[in-house]
Amino acid sequence: MTRHLLDLSDLDVAELDAVVALAVDPRPPAVLAGSGVAMVFEKSSNRTRNSTEMAVVALGGHPLYIQGHEVGLDVRESAEDVARTLAAYHRVLCARVVDHQVLVRMAAALDAAGAGVPVVNLLSDRSHPCQAVGDLITLRELLAPGSTDPLALAGRRLAYVGDANNVCRSLAQAGAMSGLAVTVASPPGYDLGPEELAELDRLAAAAGRGGSVRCVADPVEAVAGADAVYTDVWTSMGQEDEAETRRAAFAAYQVDEALLEAAGPAAVLLHCLPAHRGEEVTAGALEGPRSAVWRQAAHRRTAMVGILSWLTGPGALG
Secondary structure (H helix, E strand, O other): OOOOEOOHHHOOHHHHHHHHHHHOOOOOOOOOOOOEEEEEEOOOOOHHHHHHHHHHHHOOOEEEEEEHHHHOEOOOEOHHHHHHHHHOOOOEEEEEOOOHHHHHHHHHHHHHHOOOOOEEEEEOOOOOHHHHHHHHHHHHHHHOOOOOOOOOOOOOEEEEEOOOOHHHHHHHHHHHHHOOEEEEEOOOOOOOOHHHHHHHHHHHHHHOOOOEEEEEOOHHHHHOOOOEEEEOOOOOOOOHHHHHHHHHHOHHHOEOHHHHHHHOOOOEEEEOOOOOEOOOEOHHHHOOOOEOHHHHHHHHHHHHHHHHHHHHOOOOOO
């Protein structure tokens, strides 16, 4: 059976460990030599496009960037037909989409056709697993430098302040699987729901590393004792008509120097970018000595090397 990465929970804890280990290998294998990787972008991106293209190159492959309007998902052609066509030319199909179900349909169509081509979620409204893998690599490098122990992050504390969006969901999954104690601070109505928290509890229990995820309303409570403080934009692409409402709802959730001080003297700042200085984060915090956001951005490529190596390497199914 071909493996896909649509959500981080598609991996078990041992598989996530394997992805991270492959990512940080200083000599990536040429598993994509002679192969193409299709990258369909319904939503534009800076880090996702560059990190994926350069990871494909590092693995010996040829990346092909395809804008959404070029294939017209479910307008010019169905998502299923787009996937089957691209699978005729490429070893991997990566897509950055508006609706997560498009990825599900693509993967199902390729499985039904016996194509043996994995689908990778480069971002959807539900999750951003590639970002979460890069975040794990960054956290391990910052909090346990030099360690290759999969348990290196167990017991460390991560606070996420802001909208419990797709990035937050994947980050919470990564934390649950890695033994992190994750606290999410969001205003009511913008937090993780009971079903999501129950699923994260099940994920943490299956991993067996003591990870946990909880939600609070108070950002100061969330960051107390945190090793890392993470934030993201308050208004994501596609939510522009909600921008004013969201700015009002999240006004007390800005990550500034004072909130970082409340976390503790060694806490680092993470942000998946792009950043809106003066909204979810201040310029002083983003550019200050605690900020690791550029290291984090660089590890998006590191993460993609691991993901693509794991999906297409000698042990890959499909």
